[in-house]
Amino acid sequence: xxxxxxxxxxxxxxxxxxxxxxxxxxxxxxxxxxxxxxxxxxxxxxxxxxxxxxxxxxxxxxxxxxxxxxxxxxxxxxxxxxxxxxxxxxxxxxxxxxxxxxxxxxxxxxxxxxxxx
Amino acid sequence: xxxxxxxxxxxxxxxxxxxxxxxxxxxxxxxxxxxxxxxxxxxxxxxxxxxxxxxxxxxxxxxxxxxxxxxxxxxxxxxxxxxxxxxxxxxxxxxxxxxxxxxxxxxxxxxxxxxxxxxxxxxxxxxxxxxxxxxxxxxxxxxxxxxxxxxxxxxxxxxxxxxxxxxxxxxxxxxxxxxxxxxxxxxxxxxxxxxxxxxxxxxxxxxxxxxxxxxxxxxxxxxxxxxxxxxxxxxxxxxxxxxxxxxxxxxxxxxxxxxxxxxxxxxxxxxxxxxxxxxxxxxxxxxxxxxxxxxxxxxxxxxxxxxxxxxxxxxxxxxxxxxxxxxxxxxxxxxxxxxx
Numbered sequence: 001x002x003x004x005x006x007x008x009x010x011x012x013x014x015x016x017x018x019x020x021x022x023x024x025x026x027x028x029x030x031x032x033x034x035x036x037x038x039x040x041x042x043x044x045x046x047x048x049x050x051x052x053x054x055x056x057x058x059x060x061x062x063x064x065x066x067x068x069x070x071x072x073x074x075x076x077x078x079x080x081x082x083x084x085x086x087x088x089x090x091x092x093x094x095x096x097x098x099x100x101x102x103x104x105x106x107x108x109x110x111x112x113x114x115x116x117x
Numbered sequence: 118x119x120x121x122x123x124x125x126x127x128x129x130x131x132x133x134x135x136x137x138x139x140x141x142x143x144x145x146x147x148x149x150x151x152x153x154x155x156x157x158x159x160x161x162x163x164x165x166x167x168x169x170x171x172x173x174x175x176x177x178x179x180x181x182x183x184x185x186x187x188x189x190x191x192x193x194x195x196x197x198x199x200x201x202x203x204x205x206x207x208x209x210x211x212x213x214x215x216x217x218x219x220x221x222x223x224x225x226x227x228x229x230x231x232x233x234x235x236x237x238x239x240x241x242x243x244x245x246x247x248x249x250x251x252x253x254x255x256x257x258x259x260x261x262x263x264x265x266x267x268x269x270x271x272x273x274x275x276x277x278x279x280x281x282x283x284x285x286x287x288x289x290x291x292x293x294x295x296x297x298x299x300x301x302x303x304x305x306x307x308x309x310x311x312x313x314x315x316x317x318x319x320x321x322x323x324x325x326x327x328x329x330x331x332x333x334x335x336x337x338x339x340x341x342x343x344x345x346x347x348x349x350x351x352x353x354x355x356x357x358x359x360x361x362x363x364x365x366x367x368x369x370x371x372x373x374x375x376x377x378x379x380x381x382x383x384x385x386x387x388x389x390x391x392x393x394x395x396x397x398x399x400x401x402x403x404x405x406x407x408x409x410x411x412x413x414x415x416x417x418x419x420x421x422x423x424x425x426x427x428x429x430x431x432x433x434x435x436x437x438x439x440x441x442x443x444x445x446x447x448x449x450x451x452x453x454x455x456x457x
Contacts, residue, residue: 031149035149050150054142055142057145076144076148077144077148079145
């Protein structure tokens with residue numbers, strides 16, 4: 001549980017980028033699908049809660065980065081998300097930004113390791 | 118693949134509604150939880166157990182946080198319009214109009230100002246765009262061919278031959294000396310004294326004086342015209358209309374009395390019961406005699422002949438007159454035959 005909350009702290013800042021990146025790889029996805037995908041890829045290291053995911057999805061939709069499409073499945077409405085043209089561009093720039101940030105963080109963390117070696 | 122039964126889904130839905138989850142989020146969260154539950158079912162868990170876990174993870178506080186988070190994230194750009202139109206039909210159109218109002222006004226102002234400026238500045242702009250003509254500008258080129266001009270010789274006016282001034286002269290021939298037989302003796306007209314006692318003649322005769330010669334009047338002297346010029350009447354012509362119509366001597370009453378006295382109703386006509394008018398045409402001569410009496414239009418049965426006979430019996434007509442001169446006039450007289 002301790003581990004989970006710390007990871008959630010980082011996830012909060014990168015969640016938009018993660019969602020956009022995943023949608024860039026797929027035609028369309030629905031909420032549960034996204035959480036499953038994240039869970040599968042990271043081996044359960046990052047678990048998205050619905051409480052965090054859906055507000056972000058709605059926000060992205062409001063910003064015009066996502067298109068939605070409701071389909072009835074098994075007696076309930078399932079909302080599929082896909083990227084708009086602008087969403088595609090944003091996904092690319094955000095991913096680049098995040099990668100640069102991770103590199104920078106790595107640099108910040110690296111010297112200690114180098115020193116120990 | 119195991120599916121959740123509808124009543125189970127309803128159960129979850131009711132739970133979410135009871136916790137006052139944002140209706141915008143509800144269908145998705147429902148789907149999400151249902152998916153999770155199905156997966157757990159797949160793993161062989163009982164629904165009751167699954168439901169208990171679900172309620173544990175998605176407890177009232179979590180759901181409330183979710184709703185608040187959602188509200189806060191979306192509300193960042195919320196404007197007055199969003200507050201006004203909260204829980205109202207946004208797709209109706211007024212919301213879009215309100216939302217775009219600022220932009221519309223901005224655009225309108227820019228366009229208006231631009232148009233006004235253009236209107237005001239147009240004359241100056243036009244003047245600037247069309248350069249002033251410089252004095253040495255060439256408007257258009259005209260090719261000029263050299264023209265050979267020949268000096269035309271002025272026509273020499275014909276020299277006026279002015280008659281040389283002539284001096285006043287009087288005919289004065291030098292008398293010619295001729296032999297006697299060739300000299301012409303001029304005959305001068307007789308002077309007044311000679312004519313007092315003699316008549317002019319071709320020759321001078323020494324006759325007796327004081328004989329009274331009465332010359333006859335010249336025959337071709339113009340006779341006074343008896344007739345008025347322009348109204349020339351011909352006696353031989355027969356008129357139909359004249360200035361003064363011919364009349365039976367004694368007037369119309371005398372004529373009708375004459376007719377009544379002399380006309381006899383022909384027997385065949387009275388037997389056949391024929392009656393009507395016979396038009397008798399005749400000519401009244403310049404002397405008042407009846408000529409050429411004929412029935413123009415009759416009724417037959419002897420009436421025509423009877424009418425003509427009586428008319429021929431009439432005498433003593435006053436001839437018609439044209440320009441005061443009695444003339445021949447053609448006259449038509451209707452005579453009525455009437456049975457009593």
